[in-house]
Amino acid sequence: MTLSGTRILLIISGGIAAYKSLDLIRRLRERGAHVRCVMTEAAHQFVTPLSVGALTADHVFTDLFDRQAEHDVGHIRLSREADLIVIAPASADLLARMAHGLANDLATAVLLASDKKVLAAPAMNPAMWNHPATRRNIETLSGDGVAFVGPATGEMAESGEAGQGRMAEPLEIVAAVEASLGGGSKPLAGKKIVMTSGPTHEPIDPVRYIANRSSGKQGHAIAAALARLGADVRLVSGPVAIPDPDGVETLHVESARQMHDAVLALLPADAGIFVAAVADWRTQDAAGEKIKKVAGKGPPALQMVENPDILATVGHHRQRPGLVIGFAAETAEVETNAAAKLARKGADLIVANDVSHDSGIGPSGVMGGDRNRVRIVSDNGSDAWSEMTKDEVAARLAALVAERLA
Numbered sequence: 470m471t472l473s474g475t476r477i478l479l480i481i482s483g484g485i486a487a488y489k490s491l492d493l494i495r496r497l498r499e500r501g502a503h504v505r506c507v508m509t510e511a512a513h514q515f516v517t518p519l520s521v522g523a524l525t526a527d528h529v530f531t532d533l534f535d536r537q538a539e540h541d542v543g544h545i546r547l548s549r550e551a552d553l554i555v556i557a558p559a560s561a562d563l564l565a566r567m568a569h570g571l572a573n574d575l576a577t578a579v580l581l582a583s584d585k586k587v588l589a590a591p592a593m594n595p596a597m598w599n600h601p602a603t604r605r606n607i608e609t610l611s612g613d614g615v616a617f618v619g620p621a622t623g624e625m626a627e628s629g630e631a632g633q634g635r636m637a638e639p640l641e642i643v644a645a646v647e648a649s650l651g652g653g654s655k656p657l658a659g660k661k662i663v664m665t666s667g668p669t670h671e672p673i674d675p676v677r678y679i680a681n682r683s684s685g686k687q688g689h690a691i692a693a694a695l696a697r698l699g700a701d702v703r704l705v706s707g708p709v710a711i712p713d714p715d716g717v718e719t720l721h722v723e724s725a726r727q728m729h730d731a732v733l734a735l736l737p738a739d740a741g742i743f744v745a746a747v748a749d750w751r752t753q754d755a756a757g758e759k760i761k762k763v764a765g766k767g768p769p770a771l772q773m774v775e776n777p778d779i780l781a782t783v784g785h786h787r788q789r790p791g792l793v794i795g796f797a798a799e800t801a802e803v804e805t806n807a808a809a810k811l812a813r814k815g816a817d818l819i820v821a822n823d824v825s826h827d828s829g830i831g832p833s834g835v836m837g838g839d840r841n842r843v844r845i846v847s848d849n850g851s852d853a854w855s856e857m858t859k860d861e862v863a864a865r866l867a868a869l870v871a872e873r874l875a
Contacts, residue, residue: 471647473501478551480576481521483511485626486558486592486636491516493557493639494524500643506530507547509563509576533575548583553649556580558592558636561603567615568606587615588649590642594625595632618645621860623839640864644697655699656871662700663738663790664692665745665779667707669725673771674756681746682836683798685709688744690863692717695742698867703738705731707745725751725776732779733786739874740792743780744820746836751776784815792873794818794866797846798836800825807846817873819846820866845869 477497481490497504506521507530518529530547548554556563556576563576572578580587589610597603598620611617619637624630637645666688671679685706692704693714702717705728713719722728725747732741753772760769780795795816797807800823807821821844824835835841842856854865 471500472497472650475502475650476550476552477502477504477646478507478547478554478579479504480507480509480554480556480559480563480579481512481516482509482556482558482560482563482576483514484558484560484592484636485515487512487515489636489639490557491520491524493555493642494521496639496643497646498524500647502646503527505547505551507576507579509574511560511562530575533578545582548579548585551583551585553646554580554583554585554587555590555642555646556587557590557642559589561591561593561597561600564589564591564603564606564610568609586649588618588642588645589615590618590637590645591620591634592636593620593634594627594630595634598632598634616645616649618642621858623858635858638858638861638864640868641860656875657695657867658699660700660739660874661737662695662702662740662742662870663732663735664688664695664702664704664742665706665728665732665747666692666704667709668746669707669728669748669776670723671725671748671751671776672755673752674758674760676759679748679751680708681748683707683746684836685711685745686839687796687841687859687862689714690859691742691744691866692719694860694863694867695870698871703735705735705745707747724748725779729777729779729782732783736783736786736788736790738790740794740870741783741790742794742870743783744796745779746796746798747779748776750774778814780816781814789815792817792870794820794870797821798824804844804846804851807844807851811846811848817847820844821846 481487494504504525505527506525522529566577567580572581620633621635621637622633623635667685668681668683689711692702696702696716704717704719706719706721720731722731750773753774784793793816797810797819799806803821803823807819811819822835822841839859841859841862843854845852
């Protein structure tokens with residue numbers, strides 16, 4: 470109950486991301502916050518006051534000129550009774566009106582009359598987010614003391630649109646609320662967690678290598694989520710094209726053997742989470758010079774040998790962490806293969822997903838994409854999670870790790 474007794478005024482503006490505000494209300498209330506909501510007229514096009522009111526168990530405020538609510542200057546009262554005002558989603562239009570001090574509806578009147586902190590979670594098309602007018606408005610609002618969480622980068626609701634503009638996930642907003650109110654929950658404080666992420670590159674010669682399509686997005690997101698919960702995260706990353714996660718000590722390696730040695734050097738730890746898509750095999754003898762193509766001759770034969778199995782090594786190690794989690798990227802019989810991997814490798818949990826091209830997850834699939842659908846497999850059975858963003862998978866898995874280590 471990290472927000473017990475706090476009063477949050479949530480302003481919901483128009484945009485497809487408004488559906489996430491329903492989950493945000495639930496997340497805030499389960500942490501003990503009292504949530505009241507103001508909805509703009511445009512927000513009604515995406516979620517209803519009935520659904521919002523059912524989740525808040527309170528009246529939903531929508532009209533600046535509501536006779537019943539305004540008999541005692543309701544918009545002033547709303548602005549002053551809250552400990553924090555959260556805007557999620559914060560549309561480009563609402564941010565523009567805030568920056569110019571307008572008060573032509575209930576939401577902007579409340580904001581202009583408030584003397585409390587304001588936390589905004591922007592959500593809009595990437596072109597709108599990057600427009601010079603929006604950038605000026607963000608700069609103005611930041612100078613006025615408005616805090617921001619997000620937006621994230623990824624695929625948009627509109628077909629074929631991607632970039633920065635996705636609203637932060639509800640759990641990210643909750644963490645920002647906790648930090649803003651000075652009561653951020655750090656259930657993993659004092660816990661050391663060793664992780665792997667990304668692919669490995671196994672050299673054939675100085676030019677060529679064996680690899681896979683892992684982007685590192687899921688592993689890096691999990692590392693960042695664990696760090697936000699207070700963990701001391703040591704991440705061993707294969708070659709990726711994404712930034713190191715915030716608050717995480719990151720070691721960069723190339724091959725499976727380098728990753729194996731780096732992980733063992735970081736033991737002991739409270740938990741080990743192995744997300745990397747490690748190459749199972751490597752060439753026995755990588756050529757010291759580029760292998761040249763010879764006309765009339767076929768490709769050279771490559772003698773393959775097995776790489777060290779990092780998950781199995783740690784799962785049966787004398788310094789085995791108290792919690793060991795592996796990942797299983799499968800293209801068929803996902804649950805069966807994951808259950809077999811759990812028993813074989815000495816893991817406590819296997820996070821399994823379908824990485825086949827026809828998995829139906831986003832236009833680019835799981836590997837390299839921004840969405841995922843996982844199944845948590847343990848000795849007690851399996852738990853199928855619905856499709857969500859990789860950031861949300863990360864936040865939910867980090868919460869599960871905190872529960873297991875408590």
